[in-house]
Amino acid sequence: MEEFEPARPAAADASSRRGFFQAGILGLGAAIAAALGLPALAYLLTPPKSRQPDAWIEIGDLDKLATGAPLEVAFRRIRTDAWKVVIEKDTAWVVKRADGGVTAFGPQCTHLGCAYHWDDGRQQFLCPCHSSLFRIDGSVISGPAPRPLDRYETKVENGRLMLGRLRTSIERQA
Amino acid sequence: MKRQVESLVAWLEDRTGLPGAVAHFLDEKIPASGGWHQVFGSVAMFLFLTQAFTGILLAFNYAPTPGEAYNSLRYILTEVTGGRLIRGLHHWGASMMIVIVVLHMAQVFVFGAYKKPRETTWLLGVVLLLLTLTYGLTGYLLPWDNRAYWGTVVATKIAASAPLAGPYMTRLLGAAKGVGVVTFARFYAVHVLLLPPATLLLILAHVYLVRRHGVTPQPGDEALPRKPFYPAQVFKDTAAIFIAFAILFTLAVAAKVPLEQLADPTDTTYIPRPEWYFLFLFQTLKFFEGPLEIVGSTILPGLAVLALLAVPFVDRGQMVKVTRRTVAIGFVVLAGIGWGGLTAAAVLSTPREAVAQVDYSAPTDWIQLSPEEMAGIAYFRGENCVGCHSAGASMGPDLTRTAVHKDAAWMIRHFKQPAAVRPGSAMPPVALGDAQLNSLAAFLLKLTPENSSALADAPDFAVRGAVVYQTGHCAACHMVNGVGMKVGPPLNGLAKRQTRSWVDDHFANPQKLSPASIMPPYQFSAEDKKNLMAYLFSLPE
Numbered sequence: 001m002e003e004f005e006p007a008r009p010a011a012a013d014a015s016s017r018r019g020f021f022q023a024g025i026l027g028l029g030a031a032i033a034a035a036l037g038l039p040a041l042a043y044l045l046t047p048p049k050s051r052q053p054d055a056w057i058e059i060g061d062l063d064k065l066a067t068g069a070p071l072e073v074a075f076r077r078i079r080t081d082a083w084k085v086v087i088e089k090d091t092a093w094v095v096k097r098a099d100g101g102v103t104a105f106g107p108q109c110t111h112l113g114c115a116y117h118w119d120d121g122r123q124q125f126l127c128p129c130h131s132s133l134f135r136i137d138g139s140v141i142s143g144p145a146p147r148p149l150d151r152y153e154t155k156v157e158n159g160r161l162m163l164g165r166l167r168t169s170i171e172r173q174a
Numbered sequence: 175m176k177r178q179v180e181s182l183v184a185w186l187e188d189r190t191g192l193p194g195a196v197a198h199f200l201d202e203k204i205p206a207s208g209g210w211h212q213v214f215g216s217v218a219m220f221l222f223l224t225q226a227f228t229g230i231l232l233a234f235n236y237a238p239t240p241g242e243a244y245n246s247l248r249y250i251l252t253e254v255t256g257g258r259l260i261r262g263l264h265h266w267g268a269s270m271m272i273v274i275v276v277l278h279m280a281q282v283f284v285f286g287a288y289k290k291p292r293e294t295t296w297l298l299g300v301v302l303l304l305l306t307l308t309y310g311l312t313g314y315l316l317p318w319d320n321r322a323y324w325g326t327v328v329a330t331k332i333a334a335s336a337p338l339a340g341p342y343m344t345r346l347l348g349a350a351k352g353v354g355v356v357t358f359a360r361f362y363a364v365h366v367l368l369l370p371p372a373t374l375l376l377i378l379a380h381v382y383l384v385r386r387h388g389v390t391p392q393p394g395d396e397a398l399p400r401k402p403f404y405p406a407q408v409f410k411d412t413a414a415i416f417i418a419f420a421i422l423f424t425l426a427v428a429a430k431v432p433l434e435q436l437a438d439p440t441d442t443t444y445i446p447r448p449e450w451y452f453l454f455l456f457q458t459l460k461f462f463e464g465p466l467e468i469v470g471s472t473i474l475p476g477l478a479v480l481a482l483l484a485v486p487f488v489d490r491g492q493m494v495k496v497t498r499r500t501v502a503i504g505f506v507v508l509a510g511i512g513w514g515g516l517t518a519a520a521v522l523s524t525p526r527e528a529v530a531q532v533d534y535s536a537p538t539d540w541i542q543l544s545p546e547e548m549a550g551i552a553y554f555r556g557e558n559c560v561g562c563h564s565a566g567a568s569m570g571p572d573l574t575r576t577a578v579h580k581d582a583a584w585m586i587r588h589f590k591q592p593a594a595v596r597p598g599s600a601m602p603p604v605a606l607g608d609a610q611l612n613s614l615a616a617f618l619l620k621l622t623p624e625n626s627s628a629l630a631d632a633p634d635f636a637v638r639g640a641v642v643y644q645t646g647h648c649a650a651c652h653m654v655n656g657v658g659m660k661v662g663p664p665l666n667g668l669a670k671r672q673t674r675s676w677v678d679d680h681f682a683n684p685q686k687l688s689p690a691s692i693m694p695p696y697q698f699s700a701e702d703k704k705n706l707m708a709y710l711f712s713l714p715e
Contacts, residue, residue: 021405028416035423036224036263040231043256050253050624083237083249 050080056155056162059104063159065096070118070125070136072107075163092152092163093118093125095136105138106150106166125149138169200408205391206398208407211285212389213414214278219377220415221271224422225309226370228264236316238362240355243318244436251433252537262426268310270422272451275306280506285496286489287390293486295383298376300482305373310449312365315358319534323437324446326361327353332459336472352439393495433535443673447524454516457523530635530708539625540632541714543617544657545649548640548709550617551632553610560629562601570601573618574626585615613644639709642702651693654713662693667715674707 057077065071074091093105105125109116114129124141125134132143139148153164187193235254237246250257279299282288288296315326330349334340348356401407438444448456455475462470489502532538540548554560562569580588584595589611592601604611621629643649649658652665668677676687681703684693698706 018405021409024409025405025412028412032416032419035419036227039256039259040227043231043254043260044234046255048249048253048255082235082253083242083245 056164059161059163061159062156062161065094067096067098070095102154102161104152104154104163109145110147110149111145200404202403203400204389204403204407205395206401207392207395208389210410211281213411214274214281216411217414217418218274218278221267221274222373225264225267225271228260228267231260232264240318240358243316247317247433248534251535259426262431263422265431266422266425268313270418271306274418275303279303284499284502284506285390286493286499286502288486289493292387292390295380296486297483298380302376302380305369309365309369310451312361314449315361317433318437319434320437320441320444321434323353324444325448328446332471335468337468393493431535435534445525453520454513457516457520530633532633532712536631537627540628542655543620543628545640545643545654546613547617547620548632548637549644550613551629552637552641553606553614554617557604574621574623582615582619585618586611635705635708636712639705642698642706646696665710666713668713669711670715677707
């Protein structure tokens, strides 16, 4: 029977078989690498979806705050750290503004994270580490601090002050 | 471009010799009879590497201590992108690995490829099989759920019953005072620190021996020219690897890997079952009772391993064609039938779950809802609200986001006459009673983007049980998740306090079991009672 088969050079036949095998090895290998690699990248690089809504923490009576006099308040917050729920102490500098509203600043200097304090004499927030100075509205007067003080989200319910997430000035604008 | 590649290869060859080594490896000549039956070893090696890869990924989000282990695995499954897939690949990869390693061994056995001079290749293979089983045994504990804990309790008790070595085995496994933190640490260390490098070294030695002796020829091969390993055989290996991987990937996507509740050492009702590939051992154990138990637990398995090791030293005859190796084929068939029979018997004797179980591998936001809100999910599903109000559907608004802006009274008016409250609404009126509409509104008020998984994930038994709870007015006396009255005891944590049969009897005649109770007797249909009990027993503490 063999003599009736269409004449094809044996070398070309072998080389096309070889080409098919090589393409198959590469193609199947690439498919497996993609099916493993892409989920792995998503697994490592995309942020996990949080199942915890941001909780509001009750700080206290708004009436007890004096207008224009920053007060450092301490509170406990429940924070979800991946699979761990931690209860930790946190603080905020709370200022009752002249318009009746409230601003609550995060307790760390925006330069390198030192704890700053309110200087009653100068009427400014002063960071002892590198002498950053902030106005009562959180804006930078002088020093190395790169941005205004971070603020908590605030809301008032039945005269009680509630704090939400801490946001930087950049996040607030976004 | 081609020139640059060539010069890079030449540079690498000069500095490292790597391209030459690879070429030498691929250039191996194999017997003319080589082919598809010889792909299993490559598939096994591929699966080992995949297990290492997915295992490392899991370790990136896993805390290896009891309790934390469970929570971090829940985090991987419910919060991390692709976490379910990665865990699915690792779980099913373990099973695939056992299947492929056994197929590899059966092929070598049937073909007589263990004969002189390949005895040591076979011995290393047997050790690799044992390592594979040890991965399965130690990995089983790492999720630290009830299944893991109780399965390991049985495994360590079996090790403790071994003659002479028993007490030492127990101490080695850190299980002298029962399965605990030390056991966990040891199993974890064996699984991720000891086994992987050991496996890698043994695989290297195994492959080295395969290369040293060459792929086993069949009688008749000596008259034929040998053929190159690359590319024909490499293609066959790759195709087989691809098929195995396709099956593995499909399993990981489509088949659920269960996660049960956190391990509870005080649970007296849990019936442990080993992983499917250990079921035959589990069944063997049942044939031996009392002092004979060690025959089934250690002596028979020990003899089986010795028999495997002895194979190349017992069968020392000349190499013959595979079709004439009837005794070997008979052995494999008999072993297959025995294994299959024992496994089938074990599966058939497994009691069917009397009550539905909660799947903790999915989000369980629903567990925090009140019974009234849970019943709302039942009505939401029953009225097919999801047809228009799912996140992707465009007909109605996405209720996870809009519900919070409306109050219950608005919603109930809207349910009754949708177009009257919202002109132009195409929504048909919801034909339910007032109590049911209240329930539906209560659930929708509670719905947020964060807990929206409750809508899809709340198990059917739980929402149906909640409907029974609501129509039976149980909340008039009992509290669940902080909602309801406190005339009777709160029902959270019921599973810890009472057995199912006690609760069953208590429904029929409360005063018989608690004389001071003012609870009336309840006659539920069998279906209602099953759902209500399953729901109540799934409540958190």
